[in-house]
Amino acid sequence: MDETGDGFDRLRDASFTIIGLGLMGGSFALALKERGIGRQVWSVNRRATVIDRAIELGAVDGGTTNITEGVADADIVVLATPVRVIIDQLRQVGPHLKPGCLVLDLGSTKSDIVRAMDSLPAGVEPVGGHPMCGKEVAGIFAAEASLYEGAVFPLTPLERTSPAALDLAEYLVESIGAVPLVIEADRHDQLVAAISHLPYLTAAMLVAAAAEIAREDPLTWPLAASGFRDTSRLAGSDVTMMFDILVTNHEHVSGMLHRYRRHLDYLIDLLENEREEKLLEVLEQVWQDRHSVTSIQ
Amino acid sequence: MDETGDGFDRLRDASFTIIGLGLMGGSFALALKERGIGRQVWSVNRRATVIDRAIELGAVDGGTTNITEGVADADIVVLATPVRVIIDQLRQVGPHLKPGCLVLDLGSTKSDIVRAMDSLPAGVEPVGGHPMCGKEVAGIFAAEASLYEGAVFPLTPLERTSPAALDLAEYLVESIGAVPLVIEADRHDQLVAAISHLPYLTAAMLVAAAAEIAREDPLTWPLAASGFRDTSRLAGSDVTMMFDILVTNHEHVSGMLHRYRRHLDYLIDLLENEREEKLLEVLEQVWQDRHSVTSIQ
Numbered sequence: 001m002d003e004t005g006d007g008f009d010r011l012r013d014a015s016f017t018i019i020g021l022g023l024m025g026g027s028f029a030l031a032l033k034e035r036g037i038g039r040q041v042w043s044v045n046r047r048a049t050v051i052d053r054a055i056e057l058g059a060v061d062g063g064t065t066n067i068t069e070g071v072a073d074a075d076i077v078v079l080a081t082p083v084r085v086i087i088d089q090l091r092q093v094g095p096h097l098k099p100g101c102l103v104l105d106l107g108s109t110k111s112d113i114v115r116a117m118d119s120l121p122a123g124v125e126p127v128g129g130h131p132m133c134g135k136e137v138a139g140i141f142a143a144e145a146s147l148y149e150g151a152v153f154p155l156t157p158l159e160r161t162s163p164a165a166l167d168l169a170e171y172l173v174e175s176i177g178a179v180p181l182v183i184e185a186d187r188h189d190q191l192v193a194a195i196s197h198l199p200y201l202t203a204a205m206l207v208a209a210a211a212e213i214a215r216e217d218p219l220t221w222p223l224a225a226s227g228f229r230d231t232s233r234l235a236g237s238d239v240t241m242m243f244d245i246l247v248t249n250h251e252h253v254s255g256m257l258h259r260y261r262r263h264l265d266y267l268i269d270l271l272e273n274e275r276e277e278k279l280l281e282v283l284e285q286v287w288q289d290r291h292s293v294t295s296i297q
Numbered sequence: 298m299d300e301t302g303d304g305f306d307r308l309r310d311a312s313f314t315i316i317g318l319g320l321m322g323g324s325f326a327l328a329l330k331e332r333g334i335g336r337q338v339w340s341v342n343r344r345a346t347v348i349d350r351a352i353e354l355g356a357v358d359g360g361t362t363n364i365t366e367g368v369a370d371a372d373i374v375v376l377a378t379p380v381r382v383i384i385d386q387l388r389q390v391g392p393h394l395k396p397g398c399l400v401l402d403l404g405s406t407k408s409d410i411v412r413a414m415d416s417l418p419a420g421v422e423p424v425g426g427h428p429m430c431g432k433e434v435a436g437i438f439a440a441e442a443s444l445y446e447g448a449v450f451p452l453t454p455l456e457r458t459s460p461a462a463l464d465l466a467e468y469l470v471e472s473i474g475a476v477p478l479v480i481e482a483d484r485h486d487q488l489v490a491a492i493s494h495l496p497y498l499t500a501a502m503l504v505a506a507a508a509e510i511a512r513e514d515p516l517t518w519p520l521a522a523s524g525f526r527d528t529s530r531l532a533g534s535d536v537t538m539m540f541d542i543l544v545t546n547h548e549h550v551s552g553m554l555h556r557y558r559r560h561l562d563y564l565i566d567l568l569e570n571e572r573e574e575k576l577l578e579v580l581e582q583v584w585q586d587r588h589s590v591t592s593i594q
Contacts, residue, residue, distance in 0.1 A: 132520060132522040133522060133523075134522075134524075151522070152519060152520060152522070154520065181516070181519070181520075183516065187514070187516070188520075190510070190514070191510065191514060191516060191517050191520050192520065194506065194507045194510040194511075194517060195507055195510075195517060195518075195520055195521040195522075195525045196520075196521075196522070196524055196525065198503060198506065198507065199503055199524050199525050199528035199529070200524070201564060202499045202500075202502070202503050202528060203499075203528055204564075204579075204580060204583040205499070205557055205560040205561055205564065206495060206496055206499050206557070207583045207586050207587050208560045208579070208582070208583050208586070209491065209495065209553060209556045209557045209560055210491045210492055210495065211583075211586040212556065213487070213488065213491040213492075213553075214491075214586075214590075217484070217487070217488060219478070219480065219484070219488060220488050220491060220492060221492075221590045222449060222478070223429055223449060223451065223478075223485075223488050223489065223492055223493075224429075224492040224493075224590065225429040225430060225431075225448070225449070225492075225493070226430075227431075227493055227496050227497070227530075227531050227534075228492045228493065228496050230527045230528070230530050230531070231496035231499060231500055231527070231528055231530070231531055232496070232587060233524075233527050233528070234524050234527070234528055235583050235584065235586075235587040236584060236587045236588055237524075237584075239577070239580045239581050239584050242580060243573075243576065243577050243580055246568065246576065247571075247573060247576075250568050250569070250571075253568060254565060254568050254569055256506060256510075257561065257564065257565050257568070258565070259506045259509065260502055260503070260506045260561070261558070261561055261562075261565070263502040263505045263506055264502055264554065264557070264558055264561065265558075267498060267501075267502065267554065268551060268554050268555070268558070271543065271547050271550060271551050271554070272547070272551055274544075274547075276540075276544060279540065279543065279544075280536070280540050282501075282505070283501060283536045283539060283540055284536050285505070286501040286504045286505050286508075286532050287532065287533060287534075287536050289504050289505070289508040289511075289532075290504050290529060290532040290533040291533060293511075293518045293521065
C-alpha cells in the first residue's frame with residue numbers, strides 16, 4: 001500500500017457513510033476507525049438504537065435513520081444490507097449522492113446489484129463488492145474490526161466505473177486488511193453458487209433430514225458430534241441474508257442443485273447396487289480433491 | 298466413578314490388548330496409560346513399525362503382529378480397526394480368547410459387528426462400542442490421550458452379554474473420560490446414518506460438485522472461505538473407514554439419502570417456481586432446528 005499516493009490522501013480525507021450497521025457494516029466501520037481511515041464515518045440504520053450502540057462502540061461518529069440525508073455529504077458510501085435491500089436503497093439514494101461519490105456494496109450476489117448500480121446518476125462511481133468473510137452471528141454486537149483481515153474481497157466494476165474509482169475501491173479494500181479480486185459479476189455469482197450458496201443449502205437439507213429422525217427418536221441429537229456440528233453450521237446463517245441471496249441468484253443456485261443431485265443419484269445407485277469398487281473410487285477422488293485445495297485447509 | 302468397587306479392581310488389574318494402533322486405538326491406549334488403567338497394555342498391529350512407535354509414545358507396553366498370540370492373555374480386548382476388518386478379526390481371535398474376556402470394539406456401525414460377536418465362543422463377553430469422536434487425521438501420530446474426553450460412547454450389548462460385563466464396559470468407558478450410552482445396535486445404526494454418515498456424504502457430494510466448477514474456473518477455490526471449509530471438512534475423513542461404514546450400513550444410509558433427496562427436490566421446486574414465502578418458511582424452520590440443538594452448538 002503506497003501511503004504517499006493519491007489513494008492514501010483520498011481515503012484519509014473521505015467522508016464515509018455506512019448504510020446498515022449489522023455484522024458486516026459494523027465491522028467495516030470499526031475497521032475504518034481502528035486504522036484511522038476517513039475524515040468521518042457516518043452511518044444510516046433503520047433503528048436509531050443501533051446507531052447509538054455503534055457510536056458507543058466507537059464504530060461511527062454519528063448517523064441517521066434518514067437514508068437520503070445520510071448520504072448527502074458522503075465521498076464514499078458503503079451499502080451493507082441484504083441484497084434486495086441494497087437494490088432498493090440504490091434507487092433511493094441515487095438522486096442525493098455527490099458527483100464523484102464512490103458507491104461500494106457488500107452484497108453476496110452481484111449481477112442484480114450491478115444492474116441496479118447502472119441506473120445511478122452519471123458522475124457517481126459504483127463498484128460492486130463482496131467480502132468472503134462473515135460469522136453465523138448477526139448484528140452490531142458481533143462486529144469486530146478484524147473481520148475483513150485476510151479475506152478475499154471480490155470487486156465487480158461496471159463498464160461505467162472509471163479506472164480511478166476501481167483503484168480507490170481496491171485501495172480501500174486493502175486498507176482494511178482484505179485482498180481485492182476484480183471479477184465479472186456473473187462469473188462471481190456462478191462461483192459463489194458453488195462454494196457458498198450450495199454449502200448453505202446442503203447444510204440446511206442435512207438439518208431438515210436429521211430433524212425428521214430427531215422427532216422420531218430423542219437420542220438423535222445427543223449422538224451428534226463435531227462432524228455434524230461443522231457440516232450443519234451454515235444452516236444457522238442469517239435467514240434474511242441467505243433468502244435474498246438465493247432469490248437473486250436462483251438460476252446459478254438451481255444449476256448447482258441439479259449438478260449436486262446428479263452426484264446424489266449416482267451415489268444412491270452405487271450403494272444400492274453394491275458397486276463397491278466404483279464407490280471406493282468416488283470417495284478417493286473426493287478425498288483427493290478436498291486435500292488438494294490447500295487454500296481452504 | 299466408584300473407585301473402591303469391583304469395577305475399579307478389575308480395570309486396574311486387567312491385561313488389555315488393543316487391536317489396531319491407528320488414531321482410535323492409539324488414543325485409547327494412551328488414555329489407559331495416562332490414567333493408570335490396566336496391569337499392562339498390549340497391542341496387535343499388522344505393521345511392526347507402528348507398534349515400535351506406540352511403545353516410544355508410551356501408549357503400549359509391547360505388541361505383536363500375530364493376532365492370535367496377541368489376545369491369548371488378555372482380560373479385555375479392544376478392536377480398533379475398520380468395521381469389516383473387525384468382523385474378520387472377531388472370527389480369527391474367537392478360539393484364542395480367555396474365558397470371561399471382555400471384547401469391546403470401536404467400530405462405527407454396530408449391527409454387523411454385533412452379529413459377528415454372537416458367534417464368539419461361550420464364556421467370552423462381547424459388547425459393541427462406538428465412541429462419537431475422531432479427527433480427519435488418521436494414524437498413531439495423530440493419537441492423543443484426551444480424544445475420548447466428553448465424547449458420547451454408545452455401547453450395544455448382546456442378549457448373551459452378562460450384566461457384569463456391560464457394567465465393566467460402562468466403567469471402562471467412563472474411566473477414559475467418555476459418556477456411555479447403552480443402545481440397541483440397529484437403532485444406533487439408524488441414528489448414525491442420520492447424524493454421521495449422511496453428513497459425510499453431503500460433504501463428499503459438495504466437494505464433487507464444486508470440484509467440477511473448479512476444473513472449469515481457476516478462481517473457484519481462491520473464493521472458498523470458512524463456510525465451504527467447514528461444510529466440506531468430513532469429505533477429508535479416512536476413506537477406508539468411511540467405505541466400510543457405508544457398506545455395512547448401506548440400508549440405513551440409503552434410506553437417509555432418499556430422505557435427503559426429498560428435501561433437495563422440494564428445495565429445487567421452491568426455487569424454480571419462485572415460491573418465495575414457502576422457501577423462507579423452510580429456511581426459518583431449519584434455522585430454528587439448528588439453533589435448538591443446544592447439545593451440538
